[in-house]
Amino acid sequence: MADAPAPPDALAPPPAESPPTPPREPAYSLVSPGSFEPERHFYARVLNAQIHPLVRFFLNLGNERIIARYVHLNPQVDAAALRALLTTQPRYFRWAGSDLLHATTAGGNRQMVIVETNSCPSGQKSMPLYEEHDEQGGYRINLENGFLPTVRGRQLPPGELAVIYDKNYMEASGYAAALADLLQEPVHLVEFPDRPYAPRARFVDGVLQVRPEGDEWRPIRCAFRYVTQRPWNRIPVATKTVILNPVLTCLAGGRNKLVAAKAYDLYNAELDGTGLQIRTPETIWDVTWDEIPLWIRRLGGHAVIKVPYSNAGQGVYTITSQAELDAFLADAPRHYERYIVQSLIGNHKWSSRSSQGRLYHVGTIPNRKGEAYVADLRMMVSGGPEGFRPLVIYARRARTPLVDELVPGSPSWDILGTNLSIKLADGSFDSDHARLLLMDRKDFNTLGLGIDDLIEAYIQTVMATTAIDRMATALTSSKGKLKTKLFRSLDDDAVLAEEIMR
Numbered sequence: 001m002a003d004a005p006a007p008p009d010a011l012a013p014p015p016a017e018s019p020p021t022p023p024r025e026p027a028y029s030l031v032s033p034g035s036f037e038p039e040r041h042f043y044a045r046v047l048n049a050q051i052h053p054l055v056r057f058f059l060n061l062g063n064e065r066i067i068a069r070y071v072h073l074n075p076q077v078d079a080a081a082l083r084a085l086l087t088t089q090p091r092y093f094r095w096a097g098s099d100l101l102h103a104t105t106a107g108g109n110r111q112m113v114i115v116e117t118n119s120c121p122s123g124q125k126s127m128p129l130y131e132e133h134d135e136q137g138g139y140r141i142n143l144e145n146g147f148l149p150t151v152r153g154r155q156l157p158p159g160e161l162a163v164i165y166d167k168n169y170m171e172a173s174g175y176a177a178a179l180a181d182l183l184q185e186p187v188h189l190v191e192f193p194d195r196p197y198a199p200r201a202r203f204v205d206g207v208l209q210v211r212p213e214g215d216e217w218r219p220i221r222c223a224f225r226y227v228t229q230r231p232w233n234r235i236p237v238a239t240k241t242v243i244l245n246p247v248l249t250c251l252a253g254g255r256n257k258l259v260a261a262k263a264y265d266l267y268n269a270e271l272d273g274t275g276l277q278i279r280t281p282e283t284i285w286d287v288t289w290d291e292i293p294l295w296i297r298r299l300g301g302h303a304v305i306k307v308p309y310s311n312a313g314q315g316v317y318t319i320t321s322q323a324e325l326d327a328f329l330a331d332a333p334r335h336y337e338r339y340i341v342q343s344l345i346g347n348h349k350w351s352s353r354s355s356q357g358r359l360y361h362v363g364t365i366p367n368r369k370g371e372a373y374v375a376d377l378r379m380m381v382s383g384g385p386e387g388f389r390p391l392v393i394y395a396r397r398a399r400t401p402l403v404d405e406l407v408p409g410s411p412s413w414d415i416l417g418t419n420l421s422i423k424l425a426d427g428s429f430d431s432d433h434a435r436l437l438l439m440d441r442k443d444f445n446t447l448g449l450g451i452d453d454l455i456e457a458y459i460q461t462v463m464a465t466t467a468i469d470r471m472a473t474a475l476t477s478s479k480g481k482l483k484t485k486l487f488r489s490l491d492d493d494a495v496l497a498e499e500i501m502r
Contacts, residue, residue, distance in 0.1 A: 114278060162222075194229045249472050287338065320350060377449070
């Protein structure tokens with residue numbers, strides 16, 4: 001008897017495994033003069049928005065009128081010290097953006113509180129135009145006020161122009177197009193991600209080189225930087241190519257929350273007697289993993305834990321219960337050795353118990369359902385030869401309303417977290433811009449802010465930026481190199497130290 005025929009599947013060879021998808025090569029384009037198109041560099045709703053009259057009025061005040069108003073409302077403030085603050089050109093940190101919370105005490109003392117200050121901050125795509133005919137808006141102003149003055153009079157290496165970035169293509173490409181128009185010269189727009197496959201950017205003897213195609217590398221004399229994710233692991237502290245902002249500003253506090261907290265503290269000591277002070281949540285720095293629960297308990301069980309070197313809303317954890325603390329200790333990545341713990345600003349019934357007392361969110365104006373939301377304010381400034389100027393303002397609200405009583409098991413981040421960035425599985429970022437609040441006639445009114453709140457936010461941002469700029473200056477040797485011993489004394493994290501490119 002003949003053998004029964006084998007099932008067809010048994011005779012077929014096993015299916016071949018699909019070859020792994022090769023890593024994507026970083027993006028590249030050459031941006032020519034005349035290529036700026038507003039619809040490519042602004043959100044669609046921003047293009048159709050009209051700036052709120054109060055915001056427009058604030059942006060038109062100028063530093064002298066701001067000083068006069070602020071000193072009038074705060075007679076204890078030294079006008080000369082405030083004038084020096086606002087009119088001094090920063091040495092390194094010329095482009096910054098602070099995130100601030102509108103908070104109050106139980107006694108009704110409202111204040112703008114600095115949460116963090118970012119180097120290479122986002123925001124241009126979210127800002128309605130000050131003048132409708134000026135299509136490049138803050139892109140051009142930032143380059144004219146902050147970037148080009150760093151180039152003039154400097155001995156530059158031979159080379160071309162570039163904008164390097166690792167996220168936020170919309171704004172990076174806007175800066176490239178605006179720079180090409182200002183200098184009437186093509187600009188290399190080069191993606192420079194963390195640990196790229198077949199990189200298109202590199203540094204050789206301090207000179208940035210970019211690779212348009214094949215094996216051809218082009219030297220760059222000056223570059224605008226929108227590299228935000230651990231930029232110190234691929235950009236040297238000291239470069240011959242002029243870069244705005246230099247990576248030193250990130251290590252000194254622009255992307256290092258631990259050193260930023262120390263920079264604020266040191267600068268506040270210098271400001272003693274002037275009536276000026278950087279206001280932040282109470283911050284405990286140099287916290288080891290094992291110490292975290294102790295400091296959470298010290299703050300009454302409500303706190304914020306931060307990985308000092310993360311950004312875009314990553315590495316920030318709000319703790320309002322033992323369950324959230326347990327989840328953090330079980331699931332949070334432990335890449336670095338040092339953390340910071342801050343007092344939590346929440347509802348008047350559940351905020352941290354800190355040495356400054358309890359602060360809680362003012363929140364947005366209640367909607368028709370009676371719901372108010374936590375919102376933060378981004379104030380972006382540019383520092384140039386005549387000092388600082390406000391550049392961009394926008395706000396972001398949390399996902400769910402601010403409540404008097406927390407529901408057990410519900411994530412507090414949904415109530416308190418305002419960052420719009422969403423990290424995707426492939427490591428890229430998207431943005432939840434439905435929660436973006438513009439400085440237009442519609443959204444601004446919901447924030448409940450007045451012109452004096454904007455002035456306060458601006459002055460707080462300039463103080464924070466100046467503190468980090470002074471820290472960057474202190475960390476730099478006469479040859480422009482990082483003072484590694486001093487830096488390690490400020491931030492003794494061996495993992496971070498290994499990442500810094502020499």
